[in-house]
Amino acid sequence: MARPKSDDRRAALLNAATKVFAERGLAAPTALISSEAKVSEGSFFTYFKTKDELINALYRDIRLQVADAVMPGFPRRAGIRERLEHIWSRYVMWGVENPLTRQALRLVSMSHVITPETRAEGAVIFAEVDRIELDAREQKRLQLPQHMAAHALKALAEMTMDLISQRPQEADQLRALGFQMLWGALSSKP
Missing domain, CATH: 1.10.357.10 (Tetracycline Repressor, domain 2)
Structure with missing residues (x-):
């Protein structure tokens, strides 16, 4: 059974994306966003299927x-x-x-x-x-x-x-x- 999604983890990813994009631009890799949020890259894709989905969110x-x-x-x-x-x-x-x-x-x-x-x-x-x-x-x-x-x-x-x-x-x-x-x-x- 899949673990339920966490609002805190999603918020951490959005906060990390804000910081990473502001500092490195939209070409920054999802691995950097995951690292900044202190979650695995696999967790990133649990919350956002694609980088485009993250950008829209x-x-x-x-x-x-x-x-x-x-x-x-x-x-x-x-x-x-x-x-x-x-x-x-x-x-x-x-x-x-x-x-x-x-x-x-x-x-x-x-x-x-x-x-x-x-x-x-x-x-x-x-x-x-x-x-x-x-x-x-x-x-x-x-x-x-x-x-x-x-x-x-x-x-x-x-x-x-x-x-x-x-x-x-x-x-x-x-x-x-x-x-x-x-x-x-x-x-x-x-």
Whole structure:
């Protein structure tokens, strides 16, 4: 009879994959991930049939971590600027506090092995972000084309996270300035 799967062992593999991918890239071997998790390589394949399956699971897991960091206290009834600033501030601080996870997310997000189903699951998690964009478009407050708004947010957030990591004593000021740049780029009205 096969031994039941352990949530702790699965979590250890995901944590190890986060660290290994962030440090070595997605080409890192599963043996290295297993070793980092302190499990046999055979155990790895008990939890994930393929490396692609692990990458999809890691993408889901990190997106949930981001949602857990960003969504508490989300001001659903506030204006567009306040809702966007809430997400911005929480996302930037999550990235600063979790540099390895941030790097791993950057890598797995670009991976061609992430399935459309996995990407769709990730999109559901951030429905409130989509709602902000829809509200902004309805109110004619968004000046960038749809495909550029999310990329602008991501690029400016990455820049702000990098700067805060270099100058942690200026975190509040840099986060506020980064948001001011984002709002200026996105909004057609102050």
